[in-house]
Amino acid sequence: MSSQDWWKGAVTYQVYPRSFQDSNGDGLGDINGITARLPHIADLGVDAVWLSPIFTSPMRDMGYDVSDYTDIDPSFGTLADFDTLIARAHDLGLKIIIDQVLSHCSDQHPFFTESRASRDNPRADWFVWADPRKDGTPPTNWLSVFGGSAWTWDARRKQYYLHNFLSEQPDFNFHNPAVQDWHLANMRFWLDRGVDGFRFDTANYFFHDPQLRDNPADIREKTRPDANPYEMQYHLFDKNRPETTGWMERIRSLLDSYDARASVGEVGDSHHAIRLMGDYTGPRRLHQCYSFEMMGPDYTPALFRQKVEDFFAGAPDGWPMWAFSNHDVPRHVTRWAAHGASPDALAKQAAALILSLEGSICLWQGEELGQTNTDLDFHELTDPQGIAFWPEPVGRDNTRTPMVWDGSANGGFTTGTPWLPVKPPQLARNVADQLQDPDSVLNFYRLMIGYRRETAALRQGRTRFVDLPDPVFGFQRGNDLACFFNLAPAATVLRLTGLGTLTGPSLAAVLEGDTLTLGPNGVAFVTVSGVVELR
Template identity: 50%
Template sequence: MKAPNSNWWRGGVIYQIYPRSFADSNGDGIGDLPGITARLDHIARLGADGIWLSPFFRSPMKDFGYDVSDYCDVDPMFGTLDDFKVLVRRAHELGLKVMIDQVLSHTADQHPWFVESRASLDNPKADWYVWADAKDDGNPPNNWLSIFGGSAWQWDTRRCQYYLHNFLTSQPDLNFHHPEVQDALLGTVKFWLDLGVDGYRLDTANFYFHDRQLRDNPGRGRPTGEDPAVNAVNPYGWQRHMHDKSQPENLVFLQRLRALLDQYPDTTMVGEIGDDDGLARVAEYTSGGDKLHMAYCFDLLGVAHGAPFIHGVMTRFGEVVGSGWPCWALSNHDVVRVATRWGGDRPPAALLRLAMALVLSLRGSVCLYQGEELGLPEADVAFEDLQDPYGITMWPEFKGRDGCRTPFPWSTTAPDLGFSSVAGGRAPWLPVAASHRALAVDVQQADADSLLNHTRALLAWRRGQPALRDGEMTLLPLHDQVLAWVRRSGHERVLCAFNLSEGEAVLNLPAHEQVAAVLSDSGVRGATVHDRTVHFDPHGVLFARLA
């Protein structure tokens, strides 16, 4: 029997916290759970519906928590299980749901399961990971590649076999074809549900299963760099990933996972999808009400962002979505911050307001990454300060993910911008960005025209707009400068229009449409309406009620 679900997540706003970089409570230079708890008021005041915590489980931290060595405990650098319980309780008091990052596709090589699995060919967990014999010439069993560079296969001298790793060699992939592996992982999911979490962000949700026959992936040729889902300097993008992920069996496991969550009231899941056709996979994985509640891909997380490009993304999504439900994001812990991707070294304030209004008016739910509400640009991290193994490997053409993970700026005058609450503590694990000083929370709180205050007002206004939270969406025709759509709920229809260009623009509405009222209480600006013609300032935005 299903538990009741309020669908709070449908059209909701989830604030992503990267724990290492949010708030340091003990002065060791690394953010932690008590630090997050002390700063939850900021997120509640912002107007988010919930938080997503990136991994805080026990880990050797080769990939900063995405290499788990114990799924059911907190790594001491972040605190204790009791600290987590306090965090959940405080979040709930503030009206915030708590979602945690579950990394199911792989573990750390220090996880007891892998230690046992690699010990011999016939131990009880020998088949819990993906092992394969070498070819006759000693090469790996196929051409699969790791996202972090090189072959996805690592030779192990204990078993004289290769094991699969889609990421670092220290992140071996679990064998989901083994029923005991699925059962064990579902047990770890249940552990946190019983502690009161409200849902999960599922890392690499389409990577769980691999092709049993270990067939080679076909080549696609060297990418042009125009595909937002492909890193042009990484050979991983030279393949069509037909066999190493997104296998049909994945759907069955997601149904098992959903059945477990459906036993707990008001819970949800959002899956990360990295696929050659991410939008289609999002639609597939969220359709039917028996798999993921929502999912996101990387189409809006690349450099491309003009009106024609986003119009194409939304057109494609409208073609495949069916009963699926997306979760849109413009920034997260894996990509260059949107302020820099869209705005360059000096992003215009109007563009940042536009980006926030745009993502909050799409059909779907929304993830906001910490600092996005401040308009933080990507930090410039020197090579000698890099921590991300991905960036160290791909330097200098790809600098990795450290630039979006630097410490959060709370106070413009405090040491390390207030990241640590302890005077004289250790230096932060990544350098504080000088470009973030003028954008700190205390500065923006005192400025009525800041992006922070704009975002607070926009989120408060959006709560009273059913059309924007859960309404249908109809794109207006393609325009070189202006991206526009209509959201509808019942008889209420809201026009959402965005000038993504640096110049003035004019949008002529279809002959059958008439603006009844400009929704100036939304706080957006930069557009005026005359009959059926909308005049936009550079990066101007319009929300209007249609007759």
């Protein structure tokens, strides 16, 4: 793998700055705290760190509402602090990827203030404005992900503006080339500062239908309304537009003008996420994309096989990044609890599984501890989505609670009052205790990441799936390694052709000749000769 291709097959660790480490006792994580904890990330053996937003923001959506794209929010630190973080990360052999929230900004951004002032100012068409229907209602039926209409009335212009998320997050008009040019200039600012790449938030939301056509109803048959009405539409016109790929090509051209930089796009869609991941990646577009397709309630061989097969069948020149959890979804040890003989057994198996997949991998902070969702009361919530849709869906705060470093008060995260509480179930899963336990989830992650790094088949081998009965999931990587996972809390036995010997960090597995026994949540890495098939 050349240095230019460092991202291909890499393992990235996602840090939520607000919840990682507080260095000054104000209860909020910050850049200096991240810098102090970089050795933990480096010791895991990962290749890169993705930082969720750290830019100046009124924090209506925890930094995903940017008011200055080229400065650090004071709650996180300063540009000098960021420069120190970059230098320290590079000294430790880590790449740094930062979030880019480009589809929308804060309503306090000076360009939106200018745009909403009149219909004829220099930034009048930098955002998506539209006249009302004759009856005064919004111009389309488009809905906000966070509830209600995606349009908000502005009395200054006597028009509606588009916001796919909060009304305080107006959408940029990417049909305007000047908007694209400006965002490219902002990206260049950070590339010149030494960042190794970008993660693009809501990558399929950049463009809207200029004809402002209504979305049709969801094509999926439903027997009752969704908890969030947004899921009751088929989003043909408010996102997923064909113009997006041209914008991706402009981003790639910028990144290719620098040495060894990489990009990853986030794709959120209920219908075409895997196809869009393929559309947005390739030699002239983003380096890789991830979606939420493996972040749902299903933990089945059919799901994992379908997503991997569909991606590579539809995008042979594209590249995926797979993830089981992130800052927007419940933690997978909680989601898939019914499939685990114990939380630790499930956490270890999930680590082995995702780190064996073809593509790149993203791990969410705390995942390496087998961390679980935090049960929060309504009064403890800060997430606008969670507040709007209480009690279901529960929102995102439950997965965003602070990283737990030790068993002391607040888990060693802060000496002050944490912005979200650290509760006893989470406190029990802390870094200090797990480092001392050779059988801990943390030490298994370190072992498994090292095995992936050292095993050419896991980094570069193509995938051939093995037809197996549920609940066993299996595939070959390259010509000499097979991976098997018993996705259930009960043992199972298989007879297979072509098996050699157990290798790597196998778990609860016994191989005798052609008979493979997998215990509850068992994992087997097996050397092979030829094609592996069920006898």
